[in-house]
Amino acid sequence: MDWSEFARAAAAGSLQSVWQMALIIIPLMVILEIARDLKILNRIAGWMAPGMKIFRLPKEGAFPLLIGLTFGLAYGAGVIIESVKNGQLSWRDLFLINVFLILCHSVVEDTALFIAVGADGAVILISRIALALVVTFLLSRWSGLTRLEKLLGGKMIVPRCTHCRKG
């Protein structure tokens, strides 16, 4: 095993992935804050609210979903972490958004990569989206979901929030 080669690859690769995340997440957060202050964020979330109702999710869940779907999981996660800090999403919301994004994220780049090597773009894009929609929908209708928090919960502590939830 070539240790110096390993050190170089590990350092260069780590730096590159951090750089790539910073390059997207920092401008994204600045844009989101500007959009929030101009009330654009509320308006777009309002438009997406009917779509979110399919999964019985609050409209605040629309942004993480949209960002994750187009940019990628890590960037969606960045927005999710922010939303959780603001107390806008419950554990159930987080779980459903995560399930959707885990199955289906970064659809533009990922799909393009595989179309470039000769895969059938329609098959891989449609079945991926369909699978994510079906699985998320089924889980959203399952009443036992909230009881799974202890079993499935990660390390992040979700603040209990009552004022921003319907009902």
Add this chain to the structure above:
Amino acid sequence: MVSVNTLKRGLHKGIATTWLLTKVVVPIYVAITFLSFTPVLNKIAEDCAPFMKYVGLPGEASLAIVLGNVVNLYAALGVMASLHLNPRETTIIAMMLLLSHTIFVESAVAGKCGINPWIVGISRFIFAVIAGVLLNILL
């Protein structure tokens, strides 16, 4: 209204989030780079090769699946380039890799969002296998 404070807040949130994800991604990235310098991944691929027929792929394609899941999609694409798969096989392996890739890094990121990373990783891989078997029947 938008003010200097807006930009400051955005910048601060961006840096804080990037740092949080850095702490998750870098240790795993280093560990995975270490693995890719050892024969472990090739050995796993060899052991998986006999099962590839159930998803309609040649045995050598197991290396692309293993590298895609452990390292990333680009590593998998690198292997795929040398395999000369037909369009049907390419679609099957693409679907499997799209559902389940970069499993350790992405599961850890999902873990930061409130889901147990092990459950995430295992269920993604199971979904990929089911998708592979189904496409092998349907296509």
